[in-house]
Structures are given as C-alpha cells and as structure tokens.
Amino acid sequence: MTGGPWVDVAFWTFSAAAAVTGWRVFRTDSMVRASYFLLASFVNVGAIVLLLTAQYLGFAIIFMMGVEMTVMAVFMVMFMMNPGGLMPMSMVHQPRVAALGGVALGGGVAAVALASTFPSRPVGDATGLTAELGVELLGDSMLIFESAGVTLLAAMIAAVVLSSRRGRYGEGDEGSAPPALDPEETG
Amino acid sequence: MTGTWAGLGLSAAVVLGGAVLVAALESAAGAIVAGTRPSLVQPVRRVALLLVQERTSTERPDAPLRFLAPALYLSMAAVGAALLPLDRDLVAAAPSAGVVVWGAVESVVVVAVFLQGWSPNSALPLLGGYRFIAMGLSLVLISMFVLIGVALPAESLALPEIVAAQESLWNVARQPLGLPLFLLVAMGAAFWGPLNLADGPDLATGTSADSSGSRRLAWSLSRAAILTTFAAMGTTAFLGGWLGPVLPGPAWFAVKTGGLLVLLVVVGHLVGRVRPETVVRRIWTVLLPLAFLDLAQAGVVAL
Numbered sequence: 001m002t003g004g005p006w007v008d009v010a011f012w013t014f015s016a017a018a019a020v021t022g023w024r025v026f027r028t029d030s031m032v033r034a035s036y037f038l039l040a041s042f043v044n045v046g047a048i049v050l051l052l053t054a055q056y057l058g059f060a061i062i063f064m065m066g067v068e069m070t071v072m073a074v075f076m077v078m079f080m081m082n083p084g085g086l087m088p089m090s091m092v093h094q095p096r097v098a099a100l101g102g103v104a105l106g107g108g109v110a111a112v113a114l115a116s117t118f119p120s121r122p123v124g125d126a127t128g129l130t131a132e133l134g135v136e137l138l139g140d141s142m143l144i145f146e147s148a149g150v151t152l153l154a155a156m157i158a159a160v161v162l163s164s165r166r167g168r169y170g171e172g173d174e175g176s177a178p179p180a181l182d183p184e185e186t187g
Numbered sequence: 188m189t190g191t192w193a194g195l196g197l198s199a200a201v202v203l204g205g206a207v208l209v210a211a212l213e214s215a216a217g218a219i220v221a222g223t224r225p226s227l228v229q230p231v232r233r234v235a236l237l238l239v240q241e242r243t244s245t246e247r248p249d250a251p252l253r254f255l256a257p258a259l260y261l262s263m264a265a266v267g268a269a270l271l272p273l274d275r276d277l278v279a280a281a282p283s284a285g286v287v288v289w290g291a292v293e294s295v296v297v298v299a300v301f302l303q304g305w306s307p308n309s310a311l312p313l314l315g316g317y318r319f320i321a322m323g324l325s326l327v328l329i330s331m332f333v334l335i336g337v338a339l340p341a342e343s344l345a346l347p348e349i350v351a352a353q354e355s356l357w358n359v360a361r362q363p364l365g366l367p368l369f370l371l372v373a374m375g376a377a378f379w380g381p382l383n384l385a386d387g388p389d390l391a392t393g394t395s396a397d398s399s400g401s402r403r404l405a406w407s408l409s410r411a412a413i414l415t416t417f418a419a420m421g422t423t424a425f426l427g428g429w430l431g432p433v434l435p436g437p438a439w440f441a442v443k444t445g446g447l448l449v450l451l452v453v454v455g456h457l458v459g460r461v462r463p464e465t466v467v468r469r470i471w472t473v474l475l476p477l478a479f480l481d482l483a484q485a486g487v488v489a490l
Contacts, residue, residue: 036252056283056284059282059284060284063290064294066297067297067327070297070298071324074320130283
C-alpha cells in the first residue's frame with residue numbers, strides 16, 4: 001500500500017481505538033464485556049496489520065481472536081466463583097502491583113521502539129507476502145510451528161476428554177442430583 | 188479494481204434483495220406446509236406489524252450491545268457479500284486472502300449471535316446464545332476445511348480466482364462433499380430449520396425471546412441476509428459463481444443463489460429441529476471427518 005495522509009489517519013485511529021478498548025477491559029464489570037472489549041482491541045490491531053499489507057495475518061488475527069475471545073468468555077463465566085459469573089465484579093487483581101508492572105513493561109517496550117532504528121523497506125503486494133508467509137511456515141520454521149500445533153491439538157483433545165460427560169467409567173454425573181430450583185431446599 | 192462501486196451496490200442488493208426473497212419464500216413455504224394459500228401480503232403485513240409494535244425492555248440490559256448485536260450480524264452479511272464476485276471484474280473487494288476474510292466473518296457471526304442472546308440479561312436468550320456458540324464454533328471448522336478444499340484447485344485464497352478455476356469443472360462435481368457440508372454451515376450460521384438451536388420454540392424463541400418491534404425486525408432481517416450471503420458463498424465456492432452460458436454473469440449468480448435459497452428454506456420446513464447435544468456430537472463425529480475426507484480428496488485431485 002502506498003503511504004499517504006489517510007494511512008496515517010487510519011493508523012492513529014486504529015491505535016487509539018486499540019488502546020482505549022484495551023483500557024476498558026479492566027474498567028468494565030463483567031467477564032463477557034471484558035472479553036469483547038479485548039476482542040475490539042485485537043480487531044484494531046488486526047486493522048493496523050492490514051495497513052502493513054499483511055492481509056493474511058491481519059484477517060487471521062480478527063478471525064482467530066473472534067473465536068478465542070468467545071471461548072474465553074464462556075470459560076471465564078463457567079469457572080467464576082459467583083453463581084454463573086453473572087454478578088457485576090471487578091476485573092482487576094492486585095491492582096497496585098499490576099499497574100506498576102504494566103507501566104514498567106509498557107515503558108520498556110516503548111523505550112525499545114523509540115531507541116531502535118527500523119529498516120525502511122517498502123512492502124510488496126499482499127499476494128507475495130501471503131506466499132512468503134507460507135514458505136516460512138512450511139520451510140525454516142516448520143519444526144517450531146508443527147510442534148506448537150501438535151501440542152495445542154493434544155491440549156484440545158485433553159480438554160474435550162476432561163469435560164466429556166461420558167467417560168471410561170460411565171456417565172460423569174452418575175449419582176449426582178441437579179441443584180434444587182428453590183434455594184430453601186438446598187440449605 | 189474495476190467495478191468496485193458497481194460491486195458494492197450489487198452486494199448491497201444481494202443482502203437486501205436476498206432478505207426480502209427469504210421472507211417471501213419462508214412465508215410461501217410455511218403456507219404450503221400448513222395447507223393454506225401462499226400470500227405475498229403476509230410478509231409485508233408482518234413487517235408493518237413489527238414496525239409499529241412496542242419494543243419490550245428487560246431488567247438491566249446491556250443497551251449498547253443490544254443495539255450492536257443485530258447491526259454486527261447484518262454487517263457481517265454485508266462484508267461477506269462484498270467479497271463475492273458477481274461477474275468477471277465485478278466485485279466490491281477482492282482481497283488476496285478472501286477465504287481468511289470469510290473465516291473472520293464467520294467468527295464474528297458467532298460473536299454477534301451470542302451477544303444478541305447475552306445482552307438482554309434474560310435467561311432464555313442467554314441459553315440460545317450459549318447453544319449457538321457450541322454449534323457455531325464447531326461449524327467454523329467444517330467451513331474452513333471445505334473452503335480450503337476449493338482454494339486448492341485455484342491455488343489461491345482470492346474468491347475471483349476460485350471462481351475462475353471452475354471454468355472447466357465446477358467444484359460441486361470436483362469435490363462432491365463440499366457443497367452439502369457448506370450448506371449445513373449456512374444453515375447453522377442463520378440458525379435455520381434443523382439447526383435452529385438459538386431461536387428454537389423450546390427456548391420460547393431463544394435469542395429473539397426478549398426482542399420485539401423494530402428490534403425483532405432488525406434481527407430477523409439480519410438472519411435472512413446471513414442465509415442469503417452464505418447461499419451466495421455456496422454459489423461462488425461450489426457452483427461456479429457467475430459462470431454459465433448465454434445469460435450474463437450476474438444473472439447466473441442470482442439464479443444459482445436463488446436455487447440454493449429455495450433448497451435451504453424448503454429443507455428448513457421439511458426437516459425437524461435436532462437436539463443441541465445431537466447436533467454438536469454429529470458435527471464432531473460425522474461432519475468433521477467428512478470435511479477431512481473432502482479436503483484430502485481435494486488435495487489428491489489437485490496434486
């Protein structure tokens with residue numbers, strides 16, 4: 001993509017949106033809202049990657065994050081300590097330590113970005129970049145990506161097996177009773 | 188890119204015209220199944236009723252998301268339609284990674300339907316939303332496998348090239364498993380007929396249960412638009428898109444997409460709704476292996 005004022009405008013707009021939605025993740029009061037604020041942040045990062053003409057990577061970020069944030073929302077609600085995770089709650093743990101750590105890390109990354117000199121190479125067309133990515137994934141970096149892929153697959157199968165109702169010893173919920181609808185009965 | 192603006196206009200026509208067509212087909216099919224005379228006035232009357240109907244409210248809903256969910260769902264139909272070539276050189280957007288953009292559309296569809304269920308802060312819509320996640324995330328996998336299958340003969344992820352590669356033989360003949368699997372994905376994305384887990388009567392219309400008036404209308408229209416866009420994607424990926432003799436390209440595109448829509452609506456009326464557990468189990472134990480088989484076969488043929 002040829003540079004120009006509109007690319008700059010788009011870059012700063014997406015950057016600001018990514019930062020603001022990222023900040024909202026910690027200021028909201030629900031796991032589902034936090035997940036989707038994070039998704040909005042990632043979508044904006046994906047849009048910035050698209051500005052670099054890395055079409056495959058940019059759209060893949062949006063694609064993957066849409067799925068991942070949905071899974072994250074479901075799992076967080078599922079494992080929440082309050083009933084169903086449906087009560088408003090704070091999204092931060094140890095806010096002081098986290099704030100200090102965040103400032104230190106963010107400052108470090110910003111310092112690296114400001115201190116280093118970046119190569120100024122005009123990027124080619126998107127089709128060429130997608131092909132280069134494919135060669136990289138299945139060439140030099142094949143071992144890394146394949147081992148990561150197989151590890152993730154094993155984790156997925158393990159998660160399905162652990163959460164399956166039917167197991168080697170029969171139904172997982174055999175002998176258990178569903179919780180009473182009337183809270184008086186449970187007491 | 189030539190034809191960007193014409194392509195954009197025609198994509199909007201696909202989405203809106205398709206939604207109207209689905210409403211008409213749905214009402215006609217419903218009347219035929221019920222043994223009454225199909226009427227063209229009935230859908231118009233229903234739209235008018237929804238426009239003047241009061242919008243119900245729930246206790247402490249998430250108001251912005253309640254508004255955004257149907258908008259997100261409809262805009263995904265529009266983004267999807269903008270990718271589809273209506274003729275040679277007549278496409279609104281032709282990204283080189285078109286199939287990946289389509290994948291992003293599908294993943295945001297799951298988000299939109301879940302948020303429609305979550306945002307009213309009400310039990311039955313929430314259950315519909317959760318059910319849709321279970322089905323939707325599973326179907327995204329099926330969809331990606333069959334779409335990578337059609338990218339193989341074209342040696343490209345760009346949709347115009349996928350259509351162009353079908354000049355000699357349509358993908359429906361080259362990869363016979365692809366189209367049926369993709370039509371199931373289409374049905375799932377619009378939670379249609381047998382795969383209507385999100386809006387089923389057992390949940391008192393689930394994700395729609397607390398939507399009335401214009402909100403309900405927006406949701407139903409978005410759903411019809413999604414069904415149309417997915418049928419149009421089926422045309423593009425498997426039925427040769429705009430390819431065909433005598434008639435101009437866009438006409439062939441419309442005829443094929445209309446045919447798939449009729450099929451989807453009729454199946455929706457003839458096949459009963461399947462239980463959520465059964466749907467998810469069958470997707471993972473039957474459809475996913477079939478999608479693997481489809482991809483393997485596509486790969487062997489492409490080699």
